[in-house]
Amino acid sequence: MVTLTVNGVKHDLDIDPSMPLLYALRNHLQLNGAKYGCGLGQCGACTVIIDGKPVFSCLTPVSSVGSRPVRTVEGLGTPQQPSPLQQAFIDKQAAQCGYCIAGMIMRAQALLDERPGATEAEIREHMQPNLCRCGTHMRIVSAIVAASQALPKRQADNDAPALAGASRQENQA
Amino acid sequence: MSSKKKIAWTAAAVVIAGAIAACTYAWQPAIAPLAQAPAASDDRALLAMGARLAELGDCMHCHTGKSGKPYAGGAPLATPFGTIYATNITPDVETGIGGWTLEAFARALRKGVSRDGHLLYPAFPYPHFTRMSDEDIAALYAYLMARTPVHAPAVPNELVFPLNFRPLVAGWNLLFLDEGPLPPPAQQQSDAWLRGRYLAEGPGHCASCHTPMNALGAEKRGEPYAGGLIDGWDVPPLNALNQARKPWTVDQLSAYLRTGVASEHSAASGPMRPVAHHLGNAPESDVRAIATYLLSLSPAAPAQPAAPASAPAADTQILKPGKALFDASCAGCHAAAAPMRTLGERPALELGSTLNTDSPRNAIQMVLNGNPWAGSSAAHYMPPFGSVLTDRQIVDVLAYARAAYAQRPAWNDLPAAVAAIRKENSK
Numbered sequence: 333m334v335t336l337t338v339n340g341v342k343h344d345l346d347i348d349p350s351m352p353l354l355y356a357l358r359n360h361l362q363l364n365g366a367k368y369g370c371g372l373g374q375c376g377a378c379t380v381i382i383d384g385k386p387v388f389s390c391l392t393p394v395s396s397v398g399s400r401p402v403r404t405v406e407g408l409g410t411p412q413q414p415s416p417l418q419q420a421f422i423d424k425q426a427a428q429c430g431y432c433i434a435g436m437i438m439r440a441q442a443l444l445d446e447r448p449g450a451t452e453a454e455i456r457e458h459m460q461p462n463l464c465r466c467g468t469h470m471r472i473v474s475a476i477v478a479a480s481q482a483l484p485k486r487q488a489d490n491d492a493p494a495l496a497g498a499s500r501q502e503n504q505a
Numbered sequence: 506m507s508s509k510k511k512i513a514w515t516a517a518a519v520v521i522a523g524a525i526a527a528c529t530y531a532w533q534p535a536i537a538p539l540a541q542a543p544a545a546s547d548d549r550a551l552l553a554m555g556a557r558l559a560e561l562g563d564c565m566h567c568h569t570g571k572s573g574k575p576y577a578g579g580a581p582l583a584t585p586f587g588t589i590y591a592t593n594i595t596p597d598v599e600t601g602i603g604g605w606t607l608e609a610f611a612r613a614l615r616k617g618v619s620r621d622g623h624l625l626y627p628a629f630p631y632p633h634f635t636r637m638s639d640e641d642i643a644a645l646y647a648y649l650m651a652r653t654p655v656h657a658p659a660v661p662n663e664l665v666f667p668l669n670f671r672p673l674v675a676g677w678n679l680l681f682l683d684e685g686p687l688p689p690p691a692q693q694q695s696d697a698w699l700r701g702r703y704l705a706e707g708p709g710h711c712a713s714c715h716t717p718m719n720a721l722g723a724e725k726r727g728e729p730y731a732g733g734l735i736d737g738w739d740v741p742p743l744n745a746l747n748q749a750r751k752p753w754t755v756d757q758l759s760a761y762l763r764t765g766v767a768s769e770h771s772a773a774s775g776p777m778r779p780v781a782h783h784l785g786n787a788p789e790s791d792v793r794a795i796a797t798y799l800l801s802l803s804p805a806a807p808a809q810p811a812a813p814a815s816a817p818a819a820d821t822q823i824l825k826p827g828k829a830l831f832d833a834s835c836a837g838c839h840a841a842a843a844p845m846r847t848l849g850e851r852p853a854l855e856l857g858s859t860l861n862t863d864s865p866r867n868a869i870q871m872v873l874n875g876n877p878w879a880g881s882s883a884a885h886y887m888p889p890f891g892s893v894l895t896d897r898q899i900v901d902v903l904a905y906a907r908a909a910y911a912q913r914p915a916w917n918d919l920p921a922a923v924a925a926i927r928k929e930n931s932k
Contacts, residue, residue, distance in 0.1 A: 349826075350828070350830070351833065373875075374886065382892065382893070388888055391833065393832070396830055396833075396893060
C-alpha cells in the first residue's frame with residue numbers, strides 16, 4: 333500500500349512501489365493534467381511539484397514520495413476560478429496544442445512560490461528543462477513574467493535580501 | 506661547532522637563500538602596455554592554429570563566467586585555499602589583455618607573471634603552459650587578440666590570509682615551477698606519442714586535474730596522473746586506463762574525448778564534460794595523439810579487471826527498496842533492453858568507472874545533479890534526481906545499482922557520503 337498526499341488530499345493506493353508517480357496520478361487518481369511526453373525526463377510535460385520542488389513525475393517512483401506533499405495543476409485553480417498564473421497563460425494565449433502547458437505551469441509555479449517577482453532572466457533559466465514542440469516558448473515566458481510582476485510587491489520586497497543571496501549561491505554552484 | 510648547531514646554521518642558510526631567491530622572483534618588472542590592442546591578424550592559418558590551441562587548452566571554459574561573454578572571465582574556481590575568479594582575456598585594453606604585448610603574454614604563460622609584474626596564482630596552469638612552443642604561444646596570442654573585446658573588470662578573489670598576498674607565489678614557483686620545454690623522452694617514441702605528450706603536458710594541462718595536489722596546491726611529483734578531486738567530483742586516475750572493466754583503447758579514448766561518450770565506458774560528466782566539448786572542436790589527429798600518450802601512462806599489467814571482484818552476496822531483501830526506485834527512476838534509460846541503451850552504442854551502466862570505483866562520490870553526484878544538456882545530443886543527458894530522491898533513497902538506489910550492475914561489494918559509509926556531498930553542493 334502506498335500513501336500519497338496530492339493537492340492536500342491523502343490517498344491510499346494499492347499499487348506497485350516502482351510505479352512512476354505520473355501513472356498513479358493519471359490512472360489511479362484521474363488527475364490527467366500532467367502528461368506523458370518522453371518518459372525519460374527530457375521534455376517536462378509530466379512536471380509536478382513535490383515538497384516545493386519541480387520534478388519529472390515520469391521518473392519519480394511512488395515509493396520515493398513518502399509524506400512529501402504533491403501539487404499538480406489541478407490543485408492551482410478551476411476553469412471558473414483559474415489561479416493567477418493560469419490566468420496569465422490564458423491572457424497571453426500561451427497554449428497552442430496545450431500538451432506541455434500543465435508541466436510548464438507547475439515548473440513556473442515552483443519558481444514563483446520560491447522567488448516571487450523573479451526576473452525574466454531567472455524565469456528563462458528556470459524553465460529550461462521544459463520543452464514546447466509547438467514553439468510557444470515566447471508566450472509562455474511572457475505569461476510567467478506577467479504573473480511574476482503581478483505578485484504582491486510587498487512580498488517580493490520583503491524577500492529581496494534573502495532571495496538575492498539564494499540566487500548568488502546558485503550562480504556559484 | 507656541535508653537529509646540532511651545524512644543522513641549525515645550514516637550515517637557516519637555506520631558508521635565507523630561499524627567501525632572497527623568492528624576493529628576487531617576486532619582483533618582476535612591468536612590461537609597458539600598448540596604448541591600444543593590436544589590430545586583429547589577417548593571417549588565417551595563424552588564427553586557425555590559435556583557435557585549435559584554445560580548444561585543446563579549454564581556455565574558454567575557465568575564462569567565461571556563467572552567462573557571461575566568451576573569454577571575459579568571471580568563472581569561479583573553488584580551491585582548498587578559497588575561490589579564485591578567472592580573468593578577462595579578451596583584447597579590452599582596460600580590463601582584458603588588449604594592452605599586452607606578445608612578450609607579456611608569453612611571460613604570463615611561461616612564468617605566471619601578469620603584464621604589470623604581479624604574480625598569477627597557479628590556478629592558472631602556467632606550470633603546463635610553460636611547455637608551449639614560441640609558435641604556439643604566438644598563434645594563441647593572435648587568436649585571443651582577434652576576439653571581441655569585452656569590458657569586464659576582474660572579480661576579486663576570495664582567498665584565505667595569507668594567500669591573498671601574491672608575492673608568496675614566488676616561493677611556490679621556486680618549489681614547483683619547472684620552466685621551459687619538455688625534456689626529450691627517455692626512449693624513442695612515435696610522432697603521435699610525442700605530439701600527444703606535448704598537448705597533454707602543455708596546452709591540454711590534463712595533469713592539473715588528474716594528478717593529486719600536495720598541501721600547497723601543486724601537483725604531487727611522485728604521483729603523476731594518479732587522480733584527484735575537482736569541483737566535488739573524483740577525477741579518475743589516468744595511469745590505470747588498462748584496469749577498467751574493458752581496458753581503454755586509442756579508439757575508445759579518442760571517442761570519449763571528442764564526443765563525450767565511449768561505447769565501452771561512459772559519458773563524460775561533471776568537470777570533464779566541457780573538456781570533451783572543446784576537444785570535439787580540435788582536429789581528430791590531435792585528440793588521437795593525446796589518447797596515445799595517455800594510454801602509455803599505464804604500466805603494463807595483466808588485464809585483470811574483466812572479471813569483477815568477488816560478487817557480493819546480494820541480499821535481495823535489503824536491495825528491494827533500491828530496486829523499486831531503480832525500476833521507476835533509472836531503468837527507463839539504463840536497463841539492458843531500454844531504447845536509450847540499445848540505440849546509438851550507448852554504454853552499459855556497469856562498464857563506466859562510476860559504479861566500479863572504490864569511492865561512491867561520482868555516482869552520488871550523478872544522481873544528485875544528472876548530466877546537463879550539451880547541444881541537442883541526448884547521449885550525455887541525464888536528469889537530476891536531487892529533488893526526487895531523499896538521501897536514504899539515493900543510498901538505496903546506489904546500493905542496488907552497485908550490487909546488481911557493477912556486481913561489486915557494497916560501498917562503505919554510503920549514507921554519510923550522500924549526506925556530506927549534498928551538503929557540499931548546497932554551499
